[in-house]
Amino acid sequence: MITLTINGKKVKTKEKTTLLEICRKMSIPIPTLCYHPDLTPHGSCRLCTVEVFENGKSRMVTACNFPARQGIKVETHSDKVIQARRILVELFLARCPRVPLVQDLARELGIGKTPYKAENPENNCILCGLCVRACNEMVGAHAIEFSKRGTHKKIGTPFEIDSDRCIACGACEYICPTGAVQMEMDRIRKIKNSDTGTHRYCRYMRLGLVDFMVCSNGFECWRCEVDQMMEDRFGTHPAFALKPAKNKQSLQVNGFTFSPELFYSEKHVWARPMDRDVRLGLDDIISTFATEADSIKLPHAGMGLEKGQVLAEIICAGKKLKIHSPLSGPITAVNRDVEESPNLVWKDPYRRGWLLMIRPDQPEEISQLYSGEAAKTWFTKQAVNLKSFLMKWAPKSSQKEEVQDERFIQRIIRDQWDKVTEILLG
Numbered sequence: 001m002i003t004l005t006i007n008g009k010k011v012k013t014k015e016k017t018t019l020l021e022i023c024r025k026m027s028i029p030i031p032t033l034c035y036h037p038d039l040t041p042h043g044s045c046r047l048c049t050v051e052v053f054e055n056g057k058s059r060m061v062t063a064c065n066f067p068a069r070q071g072i073k074v075e076t077h078s079d080k081v082i083q084a085r086r087i088l089v090e091l092f093l094a095r096c097p098r099v100p101l102v103q104d105l106a107r108e109l110g111i112g113k114t115p116y117k118a119e120n121p122e123n124n125c126i127l128c129g130l131c132v133r134a135c136n137e138m139v140g141a142h143a144i145e146f147s148k149r150g151t152h153k154k155i156g157t158p159f160e161i162d163s164d165r166c167i168a169c170g171a172c173e174y175i176c177p178t179g180a181v182q183m184e185m186d187r188i189r190k191i192k193n194s195d196t197g198t199h200r201y202c203r204y205m206r207l208g209l210v211d212f213m214v215c216s217n218g219f220e221c222w223r224c225e226v227d228q229m230m231e232d233r234f235g236t237h238p239a240f241a242l243k244p245a246k247n248k249q250s251l252q253v254n255g256f257t258f259s260p261e262l263f264y265s266e267k268h269v270w271a272r273p274m275d276r277d278v279r280l281g282l283d284d285i286i287s288t289f290a291t292e293a294d295s296i297k298l299p300h301a302g303m304g305l306e307k308g309q310v311l312a313e314i315i316c317a318g319k320k321l322k323i324h325s326p327l328s329g330p331i332t333a334v335n336r337d338v339e340e341s342p343n344l345v346w347k348d349p350y351r352r353g354w355l356l357m358i359r360p361d362q363p364e365e366i367s368q369l370y371s372g373e374a375a376k377t378w379f380t381k382q383a384v385n386l387k388s389f390l391m392k393w394a395p396k397s398s399q400k401e402e403v404q405d406e407r408f409i410q411r412i413i414r415d416q417w418d419k420v421t422e423i424l425l426g
């Protein structure tokens with residue numbers, strides 16, 4: 001716990017709590033435009049600016065992302081703060097003169113009209129970035145982003161090309177405080193018509209919340225009773241009520257990264273279903289073999305792969321490690337980046353270090369792999385085994401952190417290749 005002073009009052013709080021969180025608990029009103037408690041603070045609107053006094057100096061900071069520090073003094077409504085907020089609101093008023101939220105803020109600060117010129121009065125986007133963060137952090141779709149710079153900065157799909165990544169879930173439209181995001185009926189219709197019969201996914205399926213269709217309205221959520229019931233019950237969009245992407249964020253397990261949304265085979269291959277194909281890669285534990293690999297051999301796209309056949313061969317200083325496939329089916333794509341830079345498998349095993357895509361002969365076989373809690377338990381056991389082995393070989397003076405050091409792991413794997421193989425693959 002640390003102690004700081006806010007508006008003359010001493011407060012005790014946990015380290016890393018943001019000034020905004022503390023002020024909200026103390027019922028101190030601080031205006032915000034880009035803050036949402038479920039999303040990473042972005043600090044872009046600067047409206048939550050407060051004055052912080054530390055070591056005899058004062059400075060202006062954004063309360064939504066400034067962590068509390070021992071002994072600092074904070075003023076939330078000093079003359080400097082009010083002056084800064086007024087200028088910001090005048091600028092917002094010039095950018096988006098028709099947005100009621102901005103007009104309300106101006107009224108609260110007694111601002112009648114802005115001295116700045118409105119370049120494009122039709123613009124409703126205050127560039128708060130809530131839509132982008134909701135799409136990335138809650139939905140996990142990464143379909144929209146900021147583009148261009150300065151006064152031309154705006155929100156859109158990457159390269160302004162119609163993005164297949166958008167699942168039309170509507171989280172961005174829901175979170176937008178100004179109504180600037182409007183779901184395009186074209187996109188909704190395209191998604192609705194892209195699948196038929198049992199493949200007609202509703203937005204709950206596409207969000208990864210359930211694996212069955214909730215209603216047959218497709219994406220006409222406004223006509224769906226289930227959707228209405230969800231909104232009534234949780235008072236928010238399903239992406240915020242159930243936080244699908246947040247629940248899938250990676251965890252550190254005994255120094256190794258575990259990705260909860262994947263399936264895992266006992267041979268340390270992860271599998272991620274993607275439409276009709278399944279992407280395969282090596283988990284963070286077995287990928288330690290790739291830290292200094294000379295090469296990684298992968299089969300060719302178009303080849304058929306049988307369950308138990310070699311999926312990848314890691315070659316390092318004359319030693320080889322064969323990894324076997326947990327599924328059968330034709331290979332639809334191979335990650336050539338990994339063949340060029342084998343180290344990628346270790347650096348980024350669950351994303352850029354993927355190995356290949358397969359169209360499984362028997363898709364139901366994926367359910368025989370570890371998933372959910374069972375996957376975590378299995379992964380933890382494997383991570384503990386490998387870590388204790390690495391610790392055994394560490395010089396007596398080594399600290400735990402050094403055992404995670406890349407060079408140390410490289411040396412142990414190289415020297416103890418067969419033993420590590422036995423520990424991990426039996």
Ligand code: SF4
Nearest residue numbers: 135166167169170172
């Ligand atoms: S509709 Fe959903 S997936 Fe599409 S951009 Fe908005 S939040 Fe992202």
Ligand code: SF4
Nearest residue numbers: 125126128129131176
């Ligand atoms: S579109 Fe809406 S949510 Fe996205 S940045 Fe603009 S104002 Fe914020």
Ligand code: FES
Nearest residue numbers: 032043045046064
């Ligand atoms: S709410 Fe803090 S910068 Fe926008």
